[in-house]
Amino acid sequence: MSKTPGSASTLARTIINKYPDIESKPLVGNKVELVVPPEMIRDIVSMIDEEVSDALPESLFGVDLTEDKYEVIYIFWSHEGKMLVQLRVSLEGETPEIETVSDIFPGLDWHERETHELYGINFKNHPDLRLLLLPDELEGKFPMRKSFLTDRSRMDETGLARPKPRPKPGGESS
Amino acid sequence: MGFVGNLGDIFRILKHTFRQVFRRPFTYFYPFEDREYPETTRGRHIHIRETCTACAACVRACPVAAIRIDKEDKKFEKDCALYFDYTRCLFCGDCVRACRYEALFHTPIVDLSEGDRDDLIYGPDKITTLDRDPLEWRGRRFR
Amino acid sequence: MSPDILDESSVIWFGPQHVSAHGWAAKLTIVGDYIVECDPNAGYFHRSAEKCLEFRNFRQGSMILERICMMEAFLAEYPYIAAVEKIVDLEVPERAKIMRTIMMEFNRIHSLQFWWGQFAGELGLFVMLLWPWVDREYSLDAFEELTGSRHTVSYATPGGVKYDFTPKFLAKMETALKLVKDRMPVFNDMLAGSPTFRLRTEGVGHYTAKQALKWGLSGPNIKACGIPMDLRKDDPDPNLAYDLIDWEVPVINNEEHPGESDAFDRLLQRFKEIETSLDIIEKLLPILPEGPIIDPKARSKTNRLPEGEGYGRVEGTRGVTSVWLKTMAKAQTPWRAKIRGPCFASYYSLKHIVPGARFADFPAIFGSLDPYPGWWDR
Numbered sequence A: 001m002s003k004t005p006g007s008a009s010t011l012a013r014t015i016i017n018k019y020p021d022i023e024s025k026p027l028v029g030n031k032v033e034l035v036v037p038p039e040m041i042r043d044i045v046s047m048i049d050e051e052v053s054d055a056l057p058e059s060l061f062g063v064d065l066t067e068d069k070y071e072v073i074y075i076f077w078s079h080e081g082k083m084l085v086q087l088r089v090s091l092e093g094e095t096p097e098i099e100t101v102s103d104i105f106p107g108l109d110w111h112e113r114e115t116h117e118l119y120g121i122n123f124k125n126h127p128d129l130r131l132l133l134l135p136d137e138l139e140g141k142f143p144m145r146k147s148f149l150t151d152r153s154r155m156d157e158t159g160l161a162r163p164k165p166r167p168k169p170g171g172e173s174s
Numbered sequence B: 001m002g003f004v005g006n007l008g009d010i011f012r013i014l015k016h017t018f019r020q021v022f023r024r025p026f027t028y029f030y031p032f033e034d035r036e037y038p039e040t041t042r043g044r045h046i047h048i049r050e051t052c053t054a055c056a057a058c059v060r061a062c063p064v065a066a067i068r069i070d071k072e073d074k075k076f077e078k079d080c081a082l083y084f085d086y087t088r089c090l091f092c093g094d095c096v097r098a099c100r101y102e103a104l105f106h107t108p109i110v111d112l113s114e115g116d117r118d119d120l121i122y123g124p125d126k127i128t129t130l131d132r133d134p135l136e137w138r139g140r141r142f143r
Numbered sequence C: 001m002s003p004d005i006l007d008e009s010s011v012i013w014f015g016p017q018h019v020s021a022h023g024w025a026a027k028l029t030i031v032g033d034y035i036v037e038c039d040p041n042a043g044y045f046h047r048s049a050e051k052c053l054e055f056r057n058f059r060q061g062s063m064i065l066e067r068i069c070m071m072e073a074f075l076a077e078y079p080y081i082a083a084v085e086k087i088v089d090l091e092v093p094e095r096a097k098i099m100r101t102i103m104m105e106f107n108r109i110h111s112l113q114f115w116w117g118q119f120a121g122e123l124g125l126f127v128m129l130l131w132p133w134v135d136r137e138y139s140l141d142a143f144e145e146l147t148g149s150r151h152t153v154s155y156a157t158p159g160g161v162k163y164d165f166t167p168k169f170l171a172k173m174e175t176a177l178k179l180v181k182d183r184m185p186v187f188n189d190m191l192a193g194s195p196t197f198r199l200r201t202e203g204v205g206h207y208t209a210k211q212a213l214k215w216g217l218s219g220p221n222i223k224a225c226g227i228p229m230d231l232r233k234d235d236p237d238p239n240l241a242y243d244l245i246d247w248e249v250p251v252i253n254n255e256e257h258p259g260e261s262d263a264f265d266r267l268l269q270r271f272k273e274i275e276t277s278l279d280i281i282e283k284l285l286p287i288l289p290e291g292p293i294i295d296p297k298a299r300s301k302t303n304r305l306p307e308g309e310g311y312g313r314v315e316g317t318r319g320v321t322s323v324w325l326k327t328m329a330k331a332q333t334p335w336r337a338k339i340r341g342p343c344f345a346s347y348y349s350l351k352h353i354v355p356g357a358r359f360a361d362f363p364a365i366f367g368s369l370d371p372y373p374g375w376w377d378r
Helices: A008-018 A038-051 A106-119 A153-158 B007-021 B057-061 B094-098 C049-053 C061-066 C073-088 C094-122 C126-147 C167-192 C195-201 C209-215 C263-287 C342-348 C359-368 C373-377
Strands: A023-028 A031-036 A055-064 A069-078 A083-092 A097-099 A122-124 B045-047 B067-070 B081-085 B104-106 B135-137 B140-142 C010-014 C025-031 C034-041 C308-315 C320-327 C336-340
Touching: A008 A031, A008 A038, A008 A083, A031 A038, A038 A069, A038 A083, A038 A097, A055 A106, A055 C209, A055 C320, A055 C336, A069 A106, A069 C320, A083 A097, A106 A122, A106 C209, A106 C342, A153 B067, B007 C167, B057 B067, B057 B094, B094 B104, C025 C359, C034 C359, C049 C061, C049 C336, C061 C073, C073 C094, C073 C308, C073 C320, C073 C336, C094 C126, C094 C167, C094 C263, C094 C359, C126 C167, C167 C195, C167 C263, C195 C263, C195 C359, C263 C359, C342 C373
Parallel strands: A031 A083, A097 A122
Antiparallel strands: A023 A031, A055 A069, A069 A083, B045 B104, B067 B081, B135 B140, C010 C025, C025 C034, C308 C320, C320 C336
16 A cells, blocks of 8 residues: 555545445545544544545534434545545434544644534544633534524514525525 | 844845835825725615615625615605615625616715714615715815 | 743733734743743634525625635635535636636735735834735725725626626726735845844744644645645636646745745745736736626526535635535525635644744744634634
8 A cells, every 4th residue: 555645536445445334425526525434433534644645634514414413524635636535424313422533633623623512513532622612601502503593583674575484494595 | 144244134125115205105184085986886875766666686685684675665656765774784786786777876985974873774865865975175085 | 841840831811902913812821931832712703604604595605705804805705606606517607717817816916915014013013014005005996996895895606707807997907916016026125135024033933744734734834835735726616717827836945944834934935926826817817808707597596506515615815715515405595504714724723833932933923824813713
């Protein structure tokens, strides 16, 4: 196994050879997307760290899919391979838990803190899960969850008729 | 290097500073003198009720809900009254772009200030008229 | 660090009222004149832009985004538009592509002009605080001539751009760019040639390329280490015109410490960035074709988006700026919009760069990373 960053399909094949549980989605350009079970995230991230020598931890964030389903998405970018790696982890439960990767990529430290305070996703073994952006009174309210309702009274002031609520999810028009 | 070695650098910097001293000052005497605003400037709006059709496209386009529409208040055949809340307005220009009937425009008046917060909500009287003309003073624009 | 040294330590807050700490604060543990621990605090500007975006439709969203970073307003709103265009598969007319790119580079120049002044001001050189800001007025005048607003341009829209170039704008842009070009050697003398400035920045805020990658630094901060990581070259957005012309990624290679960078390298790197941006605009202006500036079907296409995920990225002035967008079927508003600000990483990295530095060097380290509070607070 070479240490130089290769193409996205090579990386995907290397990872799937070692961990057959992982699914990969079809490639668009030089982009690979892997669906990772939550308990294996540390293995995969440390493997990316080994295989891709110039991996840039670009982003980490949560997505609320309602009904206690969450996704955590990790995005890595490699300059030499011009390759984008996206890891997708599905989580469930009232307070979902996942292992931290902030010791492998220190740049994801604050992203994890932010995801913790906004979505209530607990990162186990994270050294410092204080509030990052929120004021103290919003601790434990998890404002980015869809169940956190915001004040929409401004829309009533416009004099427009209220839009009819649609059955499908997709958000209200503003 | 020391001080002597840096003398060349210091003289070069002094030369630039010295040149700058003889330049025209860039600032304006603002309340008495104003800069030229281009026609595209996105300042406060003007609402032309003659051509308005009360389609509410501007209200829907507004990202911050700064416009209130009153469809009952009719002056002409099918127009409406608009209330602009300049405490909220972002001056993004989307309401003007959304208007297909040439009834809403930006004006180059950008210095909106009032003593009272409520005065910044421009009602149908204020939003359809321009109360200020740019005045001339010693050959310069003066407000 | 033995514990008996820490007995002598004192904890002070740098900011949020400090003049060079505009909207942020760092808790510094100090022993004598040396900083032993730095704990940057975020959240003073938190306006919850990501939640706001969930209630705005796809044409309104960019107004929220450009208010995150006023200095690079167009570069900040663009990733959102790119993400929307990726979900709907919108193709932008050729003229609009080139106009977007020109405007983007012009905005980058403006942002870097602001940074010159800010960096020098933080180090106490008040002459250099004002000179670039005077020149910046000409760039702002050109923005105003084109779009009607000086900072928050809201220029692009999904499917094209909003306003066409006018001869008046082109003339004003030429004035502004000529001024930048003429004053570059002057500023080079005043900053890079100034002995005081060199003393304060050389050898300060050291990091290696490997460290910077781990922290997630991007843009000029990592190009100063000699890695030509530039999204304009590596992963150009299909609706921008960077691949139409021939240009080179600006990169600094300091022979004294290859693969590392200090505050002075990052200053030189940003000088080079301006040269590249000037070069790109110069090459794009002659090939600007005639034609429509917006796809006429774009408006109806962006009313309701299909289900999908789009990742729009652009090389901002400060690094990789991106928006990750998820939409549900027939959505009028995004389900989730994640904004990745470049300064989120550079502000975090203060935690690792600062310990060991002198207290007086702290503004130099901070200023050389070019952070803007809006990007980490959003």
